[in-house]
Amino acid sequence: MATSCIIGKKENNIVRCIKCHYDGYLKHVGWLLNDHYEDPKKIDQLLEVGDLETLGKSNECCRAYSRDKGEDYKNVKAQDVVFDNLPRYAMHTGANYVYLYDNEQWKYAKVEIFDEFDEPEVDLYFNSLSNWCWHDNYQKFYNNNSTVSLYDILTTFAM
DSSP, X not given: OOOOEEEEEEETTEEEEEEEOSOOSIIIIIHHHHHHOOSHHHHHHHHXXXXXXXXXXXXXGSEEHHHHHOOOHHHHXXXXXXXXXXHHHHHHHTOSEEEXXXXXXXXXXXXXXXXXXXXXXXXXXXXXXXXXXXXXXXXEEEETTEEEEHHHHHHHHHO
16 A cells, blocks of 8 residues: 655645655655755756656656656646645545655654544644655664664654
8 A cells, every 4th residue: 555645845825746655654755855856946847747656866766647648637647735724635635644844844644544434533742754754775764963863763762
């Protein structure tokens, strides 16, 4: 089963976003966005490619549905979503994570779906991606430039 995500850039109250089908978890898409997509122009170029099967370190390394798999671009091009509608959009696309470039930094949210009286509701609580990033082949974890081992993280959270 795929871990899909939405990758978007917020300008004013509009989020221009694409979907990425595979590896949408923090250790892959989160890490790649944080380490390789810091430049707003590079992010715009990524969004212009349209929906992705997988994200790579550069646009050329991504596997895009239109460019690489021959799907009609109009069906996979970036969507403009009003920010307040992003939770419902995430739910309808089946995304597990949402990555949002806003105010010159990446943020992420895990899509949480709640069944409120048989009508699902979605909440997105965004956190700074730079504070939660895996690095060095996922063996070390850094939080605000302080490096700790994976063992330290696991034993801290186990308490």
